Amino acid sequence: MSSRRTAVPAEIRRAVLVEAGHRCAIPTCRTSTTEIAHIKPWRQVKEHTFDNLIALCPTCHTRFDKGEIDRKSMLQYKANLGVINGRYGEIERRVLMIFAENPNIRTIPMPSASDVAMLHLVKDGMFRRGISQGLNMIIPNGSEAVIDFAGGTQEFYTITDKGLELVKRLAEAKSLL
Helix, strand or coil: CCCCCCCCCHHHHHHHHHHCCCECCCCCCCCECCEEEECCCHHHHCCCCHHHEEEECHHHHHHHHCCCCCHHHHHHHHHHHHHHHHHCCHHHHHHHHHHHHCCCCCEEEECCCCCCCCHHHHHCCCEEEEEEECCEEEEECCCEEEEECCCCEEEEEEECHHHHHHHHHHHCCCCCC
């Protein structure tokens, strides 16, 4: 262990960025990242390990360094990334982020044949799948929206109470296990 700070090795840096989807690991932020942060400070650990590194935008990194975001929360954000990335696909993770960023919506339209992309969220009881065949459907999302399918089939996914709890836990840095 060297006491002189070295750059984070490229392979570890890449793995940390991929884990967070090249975005800030804080679910309610998700800004494109340019920084890698040590969860336990470098001055204490004097090493770069995947488990102790997290991708953050410059604003969240500064907030973390100033203590506005505590270490316990940061450790939970890191742990939750592993849980979410291990269980859900890219589209499912993006849908979860949409609901985290927009707490008033309850239903989201998806292209036909999205059942495969949403498989695990539906199987886990986080969302219910619906289909509409017709010209118009009203989807409540805080305000009413009319979706025109031009006579085709449209899938839509409604978040369940269990799904709302998952999104809330993600946003609040609480354990998902």
